[in-house]
Amino acid sequence: xxxxxxxxxxxxxxxxAESPEKQQRVLAENAQKSPLARLVHxxxxxxxxxxxxxxxxxxxxxxxxxxxxxxxxxxxxxAIRDGxxxxxxxxxxxRMPAPEQRKLVDELTYRHDASMTxxxxxxxxxxxxxxxxxxxxxxxxxxxxxxxxxxxxDSHAWPAADxxxxxxxxxxxxxxxEAETHLxxxxxxxxxxxxxxxDNLVLVDTIPMKSSDGxxxxxxxxxxxxxxxxxxx
Ligand SMILES: Nc1ncnc2c1ncn2[C@@H]1O[C@H](COP(=O)(O)OP(=O)(O)OP(=O)(O)O)[C@@H](O)[C@H]1O
Ligand SMILES: [Mg+2]
Numbered sequence: 001x002x003x004x005x006x007x008x009x010x011x012x013x014x015x016x017a018e019s020p021e022k023q024q025r026v027l028a029e030n031a032q033k034s035p036l037a038r039l040v041h042x043x044x045x046x047x048x049x050x051x052x053x054x055x056x057x058x059x060x061x062x063x064x065x066x067x068x069x070x071x072x073x074x075x076x077x078x079a080i081r082d083g084x085x086x087x088x089x090x091x092x093x094x095r096m097p098a099p100e101q102r103k104l105v106d107e108l109t110y111r112h113d114a115s116m117t118x119x120x121x122x123x124x125x126x127x128x129x130x131x132x133x134x135x136x137x138x139x140x141x142x143x144x145x146x147x148x149x150x151x152x153x154d155s156h157a158w159p160a161a162d163x164x165x166x167x168x169x170x171x172x173x174x175x176x177x178e179a180e181t182h183l184x185x186x187x188x189x190x191x192x193x194x195x196x197x198x199d200n201l202v203l204v205d206t207i208p209m210k211s212s213d214g215x216x217x218x219x220x221x222x223x224x225x226x227x228x229x230x231x232x233x
Pocket of ligand 1 (some may be wrong): 072074124146150189195206
């Protein structure tokens with residue numbers, strides 16, 4: 001992780017601001033560093049955990065200057081709103097050679113198609129392309145999706161009775177997808193799905209994780225899906 005640029009460190013800290021568990025991981029990682037490097041890293045990360053909105057405001061400035069609104073800095077992508085369209089720039093693809101970018105487009109398309117197949121209309125359609133970066137003179141891989149006004153699902157609150165059948169249906173279908181394709185809907189990320197103004201369940205982060213990747217996000221997603229699946233029983 002030490003070869004990240006300051007910009008990448010800032011985004012990583014911002015993404016981790018909501019996750020005490022990931023913050024512990026960074027602390028453990030920094031424990032290997034010299035006392036001075038540890039002081040600087042932990043101090044900077046600590047500042048960002050404490051002031052995520054200010055950090056977001058600073059990081060989003062170059063986009064604002066171009067008249068674009070940053071919706072979120074996700075783990076993998078920067079989600080930008082341009083009118084009724086959302087552009088999700090896969091940050092890691094900025095430094096990729098063209099053949100690797102095309103491979104990434106294929107991989108994202110493959111995973112998204114699985115979500116569409118198993119989840120149907122709950123999965124908000126998305127197209128992946130290599131595009132010109134909105135800020136620099138480079139190409140990047142991006143997802144293009146319609147903007148959806150939705151209320152993110154709060155996994156800490158007990159869901160209202162009228163929402164339980166669709167949560168249950170969504171979870172059951174996701175579990176079938178996992179059993180048949182080893183791809184797991186990313187319900188572990190905050191704000192990845194929720195309910196639109198007509199109370200339809202909408203999944204905007206349509207890229208499932210690979211169950212074989214293992215780790216805490218997979219365990220958490222599996223636990224949440226199993227809990228949701230029985231809500232309507
Ligand atoms: N179509 C959309 N309409 C409205 N908001 C959206 C849309 N797509 C994404 N967002 C918002 O932007 C955030 C980041 O997008 P997304 O989850 O797709 O990216 P990500 O990098 O895969 O995120 P992560 O891996 O952190 O979950 C979402 O959690 C959601 O809050
Ligand atoms: Mg997400």
